[in-house]
Amino acid sequence: MIVLGLHFGHDAAVSVLRDGAVVSYELRERHTRVKHAATLDVATVRRALGGAGLRADDVDAVAVCSTQGVELIVDDPAALSVAYAANDPFGRPCTLLEEEPGAAERRGGGTLLDFLYDPGLSATWLGRSYARLYPEHTTRSRADVPFVPWVDDYVTVPEWAGTRGLAELAATPVSADERHRYGFHLPVRVTLDGTTIPGYAVHHHLAHAGSVYYASGFREAAVFTHDGYAEGESYHSGMFYLGREQALYPLAPHHLGLGGLYDRVGAALGLGLVGPAGKLMGLAAYGRPRFYSSRFLGNHADLRERFPMDVATAWLRHCRREAERMGYDLAPYGDPEQATAPVNADVAASTQKLFEEVRMEAVRTLHASLGAAGLAVPALCMSGGTALNCPSNTRIAQEGPFRRVFVEPACDDGGIAIGAALAVHHSILDHPVPAAADNGRFPSPYLGTPPTTAGIAAAIAAAGDRIAIEDPGGGEAVAERVADDLVADRVVAWFDGGSEAGPRALGHRSILADPRNAENWPRVNRIKSREAWRPFAPAVLAEHAADWFGDVPLPSPYMLFNATVRQTGIPAVTHVDGTARIQTVDASAGGYHAAIAAFHRRTGVPVVMNTSLNGPGEPIVERPEEALDLFLKTGLDVLYLAGLRITRA
Numbered sequence: 001m002i003v004l005g006l007h008f009g010h011d012a013a014v015s016v017l018r019d020g021a022v023v024s025y026e027l028r029e030r031h032t033r034v035k036h037a038a039t040l041d042v043a044t045v046r047r048a049l050g051g052a053g054l055r056a057d058d059v060d061a062v063a064v065c066s067t068q069g070v071e072l073i074v075d076d077p078a079a080l081s082v083a084y085a086a087n088d089p090f091g092r093p094c095t096l097l098e099e100e101p102g103a104a105e106r107r108g109g110g111t112l113l114d115f116l117y118d119p120g121l122s123a124t125w126l127g128r129s130y131a132r133l134y135p136e137h138t139t140r141s142r143a144d145v146p147f148v149p150w151v152d153d154y155v156t157v158p159e160w161a162g163t164r165g166l167a168e169l170a171a172t173p174v175s176a177d178e179r180h181r182y183g184f185h186l187p188v189r190v191t192l193d194g195t196t197i198p199g200y201a202v203h204h205h206l207a208h209a210g211s212v213y214y215a216s217g218f219r220e221a222a223v224f225t226h227d228g229y230a231e232g233e234s235y236h237s238g239m240f241y242l243g244r245e246q247a248l249y250p251l252a253p254h255h256l257g258l259g260g261l262y263d264r265v266g267a268a269l270g271l272g273l274v275g276p277a278g279k280l281m282g283l284a285a286y287g288r289p290r291f292y293s294s295r296f297l298g299n300h301a302d303l304r305e306r307f308p309m310d311v312a313t314a315w316l317r318h319c320r321r322e323a324e325r326m327g328y329d330l331a332p333y334g335d336p337e338q339a340t341a342p343v344n345a346d347v348a349a350s351t352q353k354l355f356e357e358v359r360m361e362a363v364r365t366l367h368a369s370l371g372a373a374g375l376a377v378p379a380l381c382m383s384g385g386t387a388l389n390c391p392s393n394t395r396i397a398q399e400g401p402f403r404r405v406f407v408e409p410a411c412d413d414g415g416i417a418i419g420a421a422l423a424v425h426h427s428i429l430d431h432p433v434p435a436a437a438d439n440g441r442f443p444s445p446y447l448g449t450p451p452t453t454a455g456i457a458a459a460i461a462a463a464g465d466r467i468a469i470e471d472p473g474g475g476e477a478v479a480e481r482v483a484d485d486l487v488a489d490r491v492v493a494w495f496d497g498g499s500e501a502g503p504r505a506l507g508h509r510s511i512l513a514d515p516r517n518a519e520n521w522p523r524v525n526r527i528k529s530r531e532a533w534r535p536f537a538p539a540v541l542a543e544h545a546a547d548w549f550g551d552v553p554l555p556s557p558y559m560l561f562n563a564t565v566r567q568t569g570i571p572a573v574t575h576v577d578g579t580a581r582i583q584t585v586d587a588s589a590g591g592y593h594a595a596i597a598a599f600h601r602r603t604g605v606p607v608v609m610n611t612s613l614n615g616p617g618e619p620i621v622e623r624p625e626e627a628l629d630l631f632l633k634t635g636l637d638v639l640y641l642a643g644l645r646i647t648r649a
Helices: 042-051 103-107 112-117 119-123 125-133 135-139 166-171 204-216 258-268 276-286 311-325 342-372 390-399 413-428 453-466 476-487 520-528 542-548 591-603 624-633
Strands: 002-007 013-018 021-027 061-065 080-084 185-192 195-202 220-226 238-244 247-253 379-383 404-407 467-470 492-495 509-513 537-541 561-565 579-585 607-612 638-641 644-648
Touching: 002 042, 002 185, 002 413, 013 042, 013 413, 021 042, 021 413, 061 185, 061 204, 061 413, 166 342, 185 413, 195 204, 195 413, 204 220, 204 238, 204 247, 204 379, 204 404, 204 413, 220 342, 238 342, 247 342, 247 413, 258 276, 258 311, 258 342, 276 342, 276 390, 311 342, 342 379, 342 390, 379 390, 390 404, 390 561, 453 467, 453 624, 453 638, 453 644, 476 492, 476 509, 476 591, 476 638, 492 624, 509 520, 520 607, 537 542, 537 591, 542 579, 579 591, 591 607, 624 638, 624 644
Parallel strands: 002 061, 061 195, 220 379, 379 404, 492 638, 537 579
Antiparallel strands: 002 013, 013 021, 080 185, 185 195, 220 238, 238 247, 467 644, 492 509, 509 607, 537 607, 561 579, 638 644
16 A cells, blocks of 8 residues: 655655555755755655655555644645545544634634735744745745645544643543544545545644654554644644554643743754754753752643743743842853853753653653553653653653653654654554564664665766765775775765655764864864854764663664763763763664774774764755765865765865
8 A cells, every 4th residue: 555645844744655664755855955844845745756666646545744833835736735525535434523722713714824925924033934944935925825724723622621730641541542543633635646645634743653653663652742832722732642553542632832942942042043952952961950940840731820921931031030149140141152151051951951850750641641541551652853852862761661762763843744654554544563563673764765876977977077086896895995084084974875864864964073083073063064062973883882882772773862971082972961962873774884883993993973964054965966065165075975985176
């Protein structure tokens, strides 16, 4: 069975599943070169189908999803359109629920992107931000785009009315209810290139849950999803689920506003409006949590009486008051040039501690509610943007109530095109998971379409006489040549095969350097035009990871857990607090593993510095021509492009 997954929101993407396996995946930002690109274009859909060797009339079902509040917008509605259907075309149950109370009023007749067509918006922050994420809107009018609202506004469960605090949620037994299993999607008709295909619009967090549960290999697991959406009186900031064989059961909304608070603090500290959370996580290591207060523990129900204003504003005011009381110099507060000043660093550390404590309490709440129902579930899956927080993930894995914890690499919105398709295939259409799924293996993150030989040749030809090319001879010869370069302290750009899914470079689109030289930390930050204080990750051979890193679940192939650095010889990848966000690498990574192994044979160090192959504010490179362009305009010393060693002529 062929299922096409379409994600129309921020980090728009397309996936193709064949009998439940991902055979093609395209993240739109990698082709538009606009980070977090929103809305879909038909070219991305066709590219994904072409990568799987399929056409529209080969598709059996379509899974549709979007970011919170974002309607379904496409560049060519004549070629791709979505309409809600009256009946489930597959004969499966579908609980057509009433629209959530107040949803129509909040939309004001439309959804968030409707406001893009307001001429007065151009001077506002939202207008500037969305103009970047969705540049097509500047040349189109509202009348050009059929209104297809976000499905989540139509989902409500009467018995979940009102917001319950975490203690009440913990004490309330949950149930695996078939009505809920089939109540978080709506039937749709998708027309693509003249072919009408039946399918489902899938709730945003059900897609997050699908992306992690079906990748985990677990036959039963609790699932916790949460992201940056801050609204507390709905199901839109995240949910608790139970995965059991092929079924995914929504259990309850948790009403956390944690992700939104974390983003708000990052923006307030001057870390940017797009993607401040990752920087805030790195900055926290420079400070101490001196402003932490347990008064801010809880979800919206716990906090709304304590803080009549929104909690993020209350938290920022609390931190400032505490800083004033303790005699901090507040002059650099919020200045990106002074990010590591004591007040900023301590706000970051305090926010990180709050983040960890609230998220841990939510995990304990989920475990307790399962226990109240007599369900002993040993494993936990986590998804949504908050699952990119490595220190929090590590604490949950080490100190939390679940014996096993899994997070998938594309746990941000870029992964929900995959998750929505998996939820449709397994939970909605009831196809079983593979019999040998729980085999302890981690699925490959390298889901991008590899470049063709012709594409590589064309990119090299376009670079002309600006580059010199050496062919080391493939295989181990390439690995040995990379080791030569790293030992000679050259900064290496590494481009190999299909790109990795998710926001972190995992060895197919990476920049590598010798971790033994402390100067490579500021040096690579200069090459990437990043803030000098931002840390880098170590990639370590999986079989040697326990010798070099501790206090971390192993293996850790997706760079989603923090470790304590056990040895002193790798200062370029050891953060100021003695930790590192590690990636364990085994033979499944191909030439990347071989290169690290060759470096190990030369130096006795089974670790290299690894960071993403991209420029400032750009997505990770996808195509050979982008890798060459980045190489030629930066201080990178050498580029390995599909086994060819490239230097400047």
